[in-house]
Amino acid sequence: MEVQNAQHTILFECRKPISLLYVDDDPGLLEICKLFLEQSGQIHVDLLSSAQTALEKLKSCTYDAIISDYQMPGMDGITLLKTLRSQGNFIPFILFTGRGREEIVIEALNNGADFYLQKGGDPESQFAELEHKIKLVVEQRKIKTELVESRRRFTDLIDFLPDATFAIDLEGKVIAWNRAIEDLTGVVKESIVGTGNYSYALPFYGERHPILIDLMLCQNPEIERQYLHVKKKSNKIIADTHVRILNGKKDLTLWGIASPLYDTKDTIVGAIESIRDITDLKKAEEVLVESEQRYRNVVEDQTEFICRFLPDGTHVFVNEAYCRYFNREHNDIIGKRFAPRIPDEDLVLVRSHFASLTHEMPIAHIEHRILMHSGEIRWQRWSDRVIFNPDGRVVEYQSVGRDITEQKQLEESLRQTNKKLNLLNNITCHDILNQLTALLAYLELNGEKISDPEALDFLKKEIHAVNKIRTLIKFSRYYLDLGVNTPDWLNLRDVCMGAIPGREGITVTCLSGDLDIYVDPLLEKAFSTLFDNVISHGEHVTAITVSYRKDPEPGGVTITVEDNGAGIPDDEKEQIFKQGYGKHTGLGLFCLREILLITGITIRETGVWGEGARFEIRVPPGRFRDASSA
Structure with a gap:
């Protein structure tokens, strides 16, 4: 008893005093009881001499506990107790009386009394026992109230979870059933909270048996076998399951996650499970997988080499044709930096090619040689696309190529x-x-x-x-010299400067010093012919300007040659490129177009009659580069 008193002394010494109402018709006992109970400073006692005045007092004041005598005029202590309980007041109540009959004790306890203590004996020990019971009953009520409040908060928290969620205690009784699971199952909280015997399985499976949540309270392989894709993560279990019918819906796929419930001492007191209907997600995944498989089949069936790689050269995808060509397995390439050997003179071209890929021109084409593992040199043609993230940083390249050695x-x-x-x-x-x-x-x-x-x-x-x-x-x-020599990279400014000599009285301005184009070596002769035509047909030409611009889509550059002469009539803009047309032989511009077409370059006249001629030469992607990157 002394140990218990010491524990309660420590427990209460930092708390505010217990407020106590003592009801008794004996003035002397009221006084002596107040003196004994208040001497520790942990209890404050209010005194009343009748049950009726106590009821009135309780309408305006609250107390932590009530001590009441049994036999009092007008209303006895048990009647006071019954009245309070009928009003919904469950304040801790101790019956302190001189009557020791067994039927009184039973009646008091049956009507909600927390303790019964008989008067008499040694006053000091009697009041010490009374003080102990007061502290004990107040602490018990406080714990019970906090438990109820904790459960209410727990229930409220679960209620607002977006996923369908329920919880059970160690006996398997449902202690929480939120709104989302009401919507999912059609079962309302009032009809299932407090029930046991696997009642929570009925809405899902139509019968009572252990489900995922029960794995938290007992390890049973039979339960696990009911589920798909079971994963254990720390103290949680995640799994999928198929449900034939649920709340009128058929063939559902449900995702569930279950974990233990702990009290403040980290003791398992139950389990909780959240459930999500992922039927639509699963169907979408199946469609995506099917689509990806069709795409993969298409890609794998291609004879072209297809690959995707990061800026550092790490490959993230290659098709079978790519692997067969380089005689490698997927695992030898995927996740690794793989790059075929390229001759040094072609490597400069390849680096320039990738450096030319931009937001404005994300796609380009290139032909170059590679050195096979056997030492053989082969030719390839590639179409490359650069992929940017929203911040404008290069995140990936996609390439499609083929072997053009025979060609x-x-x-x-x-x-x-x-x-x-x-x-x-x-x-x-x-x-x-x-x-x-x-x-x-x-x-x-x-x-x-x-x-x-x-x-x-x-x-x-x-x-x-x-x-x-x-x-x-x-x-x-x-x-006859057209196409005989291999096309090469020529600097546009050098070509223009080589075509200028011997043209006295003509100012030629070239604004294209940083552009190289891949073209037949006869281009300088072709530009000389173009300048000759401009001067001979422009009548009063004194200035020629050569410039270029990069085209956004589908890429490429446009070289412009314009003069300040008479220009070309609209009905002759296409005729001037035909063999035999013109004031002389008609061979100059015809020959120029043929030279350009060798490498896929086109030319047309777009000037305004009376304001000067304007020739636009369009160079496709892969046929030009910045001279500075060469």
């Missing part, structure tokens, strides 16, 4: 054949020109001996025809 070998074979044919043609043309020169000489000599006017007219026509033949043969020799 390149065929082109080289044709080039060599053309060289041989050109050599033969040059010899033949040379011989023909020699004979034409001799023929013209004879015709000139013959003209000196002819006096007949009609014969002289015929002779002039013959000489004109021979001169035209000479011009055509000279052009054919010039045209």
